[in-house]
Amino acid sequence: MNNGSEMRRIVTAWVIVSVIGDLLWWFLVGPHIPPGNMTESAHWNQFDFNILAITALPVVFMVWIWMGYAIVKWRDKPGVPDPVGGEAAKASRGVQAGWITITSIVVVSAAIYGTVALIGDHGSGGGEGPNPVWAPQGGVAANTAAIQGKATWSPAGDQPLVVQVIAQQWKFSYRYPAFGGMETNRLLLPVNTEVVFDVTSLDVIHDFWAYQLSVKADANPGVNNVAFADTKQQGQFMVRCDELCGIWHGAMFNSGRILSKTAFMAWATKTEAQNAQNTKYLPPFAWTYTPDANGASGGLYPDGNVTPYSPYATYGAKQPAS
Amino acid sequence: MTMSGRLGTVLGLFVVAVGLIIWVLMGLLTPGTPEGVVNFVGSSPAGQPVNMTIQTVGSIGYGNHPTWVSYLVKTPQGKWIQDTTWQLPANTQINVTVLQYDSGSPLRNQEFGQVTGTTGNVATLNGTSYSSYNSNAGNGVGHTFTVPSLGLSVPLVGVNGNLSLCGVAPCSVKQPHNTITFSFKTPAKTGEYHWQCFVPCGLGYLYGNGGPMSTQGFMGGFLDVVQQ
Numbered sequence: 001m002n003n004g005s006e007m008r009r010i011v012t013a014w015v016i017v018s019v020i021g022d023l024l025w026w027f028l029v030g031p032h033i034p035p036g037n038m039t040e041s042a043h044w045n046q047f048d049f050n051i052l053a054i055t056a057l058p059v060v061f062m063v064w065i066w067m068g069y070a071i072v073k074w075r076d077k078p079g080v081p082d083p084v085g086g087e088a089a090k091a092s093r094g095v096q097a098g099w100i101t102i103t104s105i106v107v108v109s110a111a112i113y114g115t116v117a118l119i120g121d122h123g124s125g126g127g128e129g130p131n132p133v134w135a136p137q138g139g140v141a142a143n144t145a146a147i148q149g150k151a152t153w154s155p156a157g158d159q160p161l162v163v164q165v166i167a168q169q170w171k172f173s174y175r176y177p178a179f180g181g182m183e184t185n186r187l188l189l190p191v192n193t194e195v196v197f198d199v200t201s202l203d204v205i206h207d208f209w210a211y212q213l214s215v216k217a218d219a220n221p222g223v224n225n226v227a228f229a230d231t232k233q234q235g236q237f238m239v240r241c242d243e244l245c246g247i248w249h250g251a252m253f254n255s256g257r258i259l260s261k262t263a264f265m266a267w268a269t270k271t272e273a274q275n276a277q278n279t280k281y282l283p284p285f286a287w288t289y290t291p292d293a294n295g296a297s298g299g300l301y302p303d304g305n306v307t308p309y310s311p312y313a314t315y316g317a318k319q320p321a322s
Numbered sequence: 323m324t325m326s327g328r329l330g331t332v333l334g335l336f337v338v339a340v341g342l343i344i345w346v347l348m349g350l351l352t353p354g355t356p357e358g359v360v361n362f363v364g365s366s367p368a369g370q371p372v373n374m375t376i377q378t379v380g381s382i383g384y385g386n387h388p389t390w391v392s393y394l395v396k397t398p399q400g401k402w403i404q405d406t407t408w409q410l411p412a413n414t415q416i417n418v419t420v421l422q423y424d425s426g427s428p429l430r431n432q433e434f435g436q437v438t439g440t441t442g443n444v445a446t447l448n449g450t451s452y453s454s455y456n457s458n459a460g461n462g463v464g465h466t467f468t469v470p471s472l473g474l475s476v477p478l479v480g481v482n483g484n485l486s487l488c489g490v491a492p493c494s495v496k497q498p499h500n501t502i503t504f505s506f507k508t509p510a511k512t513g514e515y516h517w518q519c520f521v522p523c524g525l526g527y528l529y530g531n532g533g534p535m536s537t538q539g540f541m542g543g544f545l546d547v548v549q550q
Contacts, residue, residue, distance in 0.1 A: 166431065169531045170518065171470045173433050183433040185473055202430050203522070203529040247536040251516035254470065274443070278436035278454040 006073070014065050018058035025054055035214045038237060038258060040230035042214035044122035052110050059103060126199075126217035126227035130287065136160065136194050136228050143196050143226065146285060151177035153190075155261035160194035163187070164285070167199070167206035167219035170248035172239055177285045179272040187239060187256035190264035191231050199225040200288050207243035210256065216242060224287035234258045358539070359546060361409040362416075365398035368550045371505070372414055377402070377421040378465045378478060378519075382540075383490030390534040391424060391465075391523045391541060394491050402492035406517075406543025411550035413510040415441070418467070420502040421495065423488040426462030426480015427521070434466045434520045437504070439474030445504035447479050455479055464500075469517040469545060476504050508547050518542035 030050040035042040076082060117123070125132030142160040145151050153161045164175035166183070175183045187210075189195055199208045201219040208227075209216045212235075217227040234257075241252035259267065272279075283289065323331070366372045375396040382392040382404065394402050410416060429435055436454045437445045444453045455477045457463040464480035481487060481498045488497040509515070519541040522530025534540035 166433075168431060168520075169522075169529070169535075171468075171520065173431060183431075185433070185438065185470065185475070203531060246531060248516060248518060248542060251470070275436065278432065281432045281435055281454070281456045281458065283432070 017061045022054040038212045038233045041124045045214045124215045124227045130224045146177040153178040162196045164198040165208045168202040170252040179268045181285045182272045182275045182279045189258045190261045195229045197227040206241045206245050209242035210239045212237035231258050358405045359407045363411045373417045375419045379491040380424040409546040417505045422478040422500040423493045424464040425483030426464040429457040440504040440506050465519040515545040
């Protein structure tokens with residue numbers, strides 16, 4: 001056995017297979033990897049997944065090629081001396097050190113790359129509470145305007161659209177402060193628009209997951225979890241709850257749609273008028289709503305005590321000062 | 323035992339094992355009809371509206387959970403039963419009458435105070451049409467009949483809680499109640515559509531969503547939409 005020539009053979013095969021594999025992945029598989037291209041962050045998430053994939057593929061190929069070569073070339077054959085016995089069977093420190101070093105660098109680099117990319121504009125916030133590390137241009141100002149009752153949006157402008165996602169067992173509702181604070185059971189969005197999602201819950205922990213938008217944000221009672229999406233492509237997307245939240249968790253999904261700006265405006269204006277009678281009964285737009293309603297006539301709250309039904313224990317009411 | 327005997331035993335056990343596995347898999351994969359389905363298909367001629375009457379009661383009054391709130395449905399044969407899976411014909415108008423015997427409270431989310439997804443987005447309360455109900459006023463909302471995937475939701479206005487309310491189902495129309503009527507059209511696509519009450523009315527349970535809210539047959543179930 002010639003260690004040098006065999007190593008050259010293995011490395012050559014590995015380089016060729018890796019280059020072909022990475023190219024095939026990038027051009028044939030990559031464009032179909034979720035979450036797709038419906039939003040800017042979805043596009044960059046897809047890019048990031050593909051970067052990680054083409055980084056990991058050569059590692060997989062090296063393991064397979066090495067194993068395949070060993071099975072074919074170094075297997076025991078009748079009448080032939082053991083090919084890897086004696087000195088040849090000893091471990092190669094150089095190979096071991098090289099393999100550990102290279103794979104360690106790959107893993108650490110992937111972790112750093114993924115973290116840095118997702119914490120910035122490749123991500124959507126969505127796990128960082130009310131003040132994400134990164135926010136798109138105008139996102140914070142739009143959200144501030146919403147809580148001040150000054151939210152606006154028009155097809156001609158470029159201001160972000162604020163949408164509140166309200167989860168409860170077992171349904172999502174959507175509130176649009178720029179359209180009179182109306183609440184709907186459908187999530188419709190305009191294309192080419194920065195969307196600010198304010199995600200909260202009225203009872204237990206849910207999770208707002210619109211994977212085609214690359215948005216996934218926990219919906220916690222009493223917490224405003226902010227996420228962003230810059231819509232790029234019209235079409236339908238799914239919204240699912242991704243936190244096991246009770247018996248009907250599996251039924252907690254609906255579909256949403258990204259429309260043209262004019263179509264969205266037409267829908268929003270029409271729905272605002274249709275819902276006006278009910279919207280006036282809704283509480284003022286707030287980032288969180290008191291989840292302490294116990295249902296009819298009272299019930300058990302997490303402290304284990306029976307708490308009476310109280311005026312502030314209703315949707316939208318302010319917590320009393322403690 | 324001879325070689326052929328042993329071989330036969332092994333083969334026989336193998337066949338039995340494979341048969342058992344197939345039987346279990348078929349049981350898991352075959353979407354059987356849920357127990358206790360109330361079948362409204364055929365209760366009216368094909369294409370004609372189907373009439374359905376249901377009631378909500380503050381305490382069922384019998385069984386393992388006599389204090390639990392519950393829906394009941396009147397079968398096409400006229401018998402009240404506690405069942406929440408209803409088989410309906412696809413693409414058909416359903417005329418619903420709800421006899422609401424329970425008291426009400428403010429909604430956790432007033433969104434459910436709005437009537438949506440019904441014919442004309444309206445319902446009637448004791449004969450008066452309404453499209454929205456302020457749950458913070460009057461007797462509040464007792465329950466809702468909501469099918470999220472169809473965008474259908476109707477607030478069922480509560481009865482004055484100071485009256486002597488029905489405590490054992492089925493309730494009689496002589497007892498205090500509200501009569502709510504509405505119509506909706508079943509989807510053309512067959513399948514099971516989950517419905518539930520969105521008033522957290524599971525008294526004594528965390529956030530009011532346990533107990534009857536989390537048990538099939540009380541405050542939630544399925545519309546089993548099939549071809550007629």
